[in-house]
Amino acid sequence: MTRIVVAGLGDSGILTAMRLARHHDVVGISTKPALVSGQELGLRLSRPEYWARDYWIGFERFRGLDRVRTVHAELTGVDLSARIVTARGFDGAPIHESYDTLVIATGVTNGFWRQPMLQSADDIGADLRAAHERLASANSVVVIGGGAAAVSAAANIATTWPGTRVDLYHPGARALPHHHDRTWRRVQRRLCEAGVGVHAGYRAVLPEGFRADEITSASVEFSTGQPPVDAEAVVWAIGRVRPNTGWLPAEILDDDGFVRVMPDLRVPGQPGVFAIGDVAATDPLRSSARNRADGLLAHNVRAEIAGRTLRNYRPPQRRWGSVLGPQRDGLEVFAPNGRPFRFPAWSIDRVLQPWIVRRGIYRGVRD
Template sequence: MRHSGTRPRVVVAGLGDSGVLTALRLARPADVVGISAKPGLVSGQELGIRLSRPQDWARDYWVPFDRFRGLDGVRTVHGTLTGVDLDARKVFARNGDDVTTSEPYDVLVIATGVRNGFWRRPDLQSADEVRADLMDRHRRLAAAGSVLVIGGGAAAVSSAANLARTWPDKSISLYFPGERALTGHHPRVWQRISRLLTDAGVRLHPAHRAVLPDSCDDITDAPVQWSTGQPPASADAVLWAIGRVAPNTDWLPAELLDDDGFVRVTPELRVPGHRGVFAIGDVAATDPLRSSARNRADGLLARNIRAELAGRPLKAYRPATRRWGSVLGAQPEGLEVFTPGGQAVRFPAWSIERILQPWIVRRGIYRGVRENPPLDQRRN
């Protein structure tokens, strides 16, 4: 099962949040190659902060790969995945010059995530293109006098709250299809967040299910129609955060996928019938919430990969039954993180700057992160 050399070769296909964490875990015991369409970690987290405070978002959620100390021994390939030969154990990727290369593997980790709106796309991008994309959407919303946010998940709720707090003079409305938003969270979470939204001036509109236009993957300005019978609503900008995700699995054979196109996995995060092939994150069909993307399953996966290479038993991943974590992201007064039971754990602002980010996140979770350059200095 092992290519030439004393250490196994692991290819991590996709270096988003889950892929980077997995690569960091495996960098010492294996020769790791990571393939990414982006020039660094461009996280899909915290859409509200990304749109309203792009400088703050880029500091923590857009990190060039050479800033991660733990990836110093990892070779990164900047390209889009085009296919895999499961028998020959090779992955194929195409770079910006339209040249296709192959990467052999002993272990393949599929971590290509999902497409969702304009903030999660698998397009090949340079650092300049990532920066331009980030600033274009920010300026579009900054220029709008009124904004409709469509959706009932955390991305929509966070966007409405952060837009309202950054631009208190704007008219911000949140429309969602149920009687409450955040239905994947404990009901206590919405009780708390709905009060914060109202205090920030966000107008809440429950029981509004939008008729989806031909294209809702970007900010639009046409009136929104409702299948639930209410009159149309309009604003200068309409932000669609409806959670309509599609897995980035076009490069994979159909035999690996379930009916919705996600990668089938066993409880051990292994792809059935293919030794040495694993999947993690939003692309992996672990459970209805695909929760391995948010529950630090990278540690379990790295352990299982080492166990499989050594012929030891693998451990099963136990998914969470509810969504948990931060909803609004870090605010000037601090951060609230919700447990699966709906309790809020509060971190004051000073602890985020002095403890949470430098010690727990950058040093603990990411194993050391060099200082990021300011957003206006991100260049190829």
């Protein structure tokens, strides 16, 4: 049976491993003992118990992973010629996994909520509590950034703690620059209704010794000429993503460190090597993680093994999906044209999560 190693078990890696495990011997390697999603930062910060229910799920709970052998380890290297992946286990022991096909899905590092280090369940829980408690005790919060993570953080902090002054500072003329104008106009109204101060054209200067993995409290200065601002807590969601590719040879990476891929998600010049998700340089938005390319990749892996024709991934031109995450009045999901579709609040726990997400997308999640 063909041996497939899936390097990285975030959303894209898990979904790909599930599909491939129906027909092949699949090994998944992850620095976490569970899916710890990078989605819905605002919900993670403001209501961590609610976020954890749907976005922090132990691998043993996924029925689709029953046939996948999961390895809790940090990737350290790969020999593309010998087809062997090396890693360091949670106990420090060296690990070697041979493969016929390698799927690279190691994602990116982004702020304090998406870090690649080895963690136990206790470590993950401690991180969740620390960030939440830091914000809960603050009377003023500044959020720096113009992407969905920053906008979501500002909105959810403001609605959870209405007595806290919350301000969002972003560098462009508008936030959500990769979404449709309609999306931003709708989200901007929601921000104003929540009492968030929205400040356009502010490009923050990173403080000396800046660490992206923490919430700070120092004054924020701007290179665009505005006076500094102060807050008891500063959330940096500035989109400085770094691909988790330090374990890979430079020959398969682009100038920014992302994995080079062809339209069919294969790595050029490397038979049997594919990449998917935020780590794959599919398009400027690296959109395969948010557009269910796991089905296409699984098809292409099987097609390569069988000598059949592979299909190409066609990325959308704009970002789409949820921006603010579940709110008390429901969940808005934006189409690429900026038009929202609303899930009523009652349907999130009764329909969306149990039936569409857990059963439909993840093919069954145990309680």
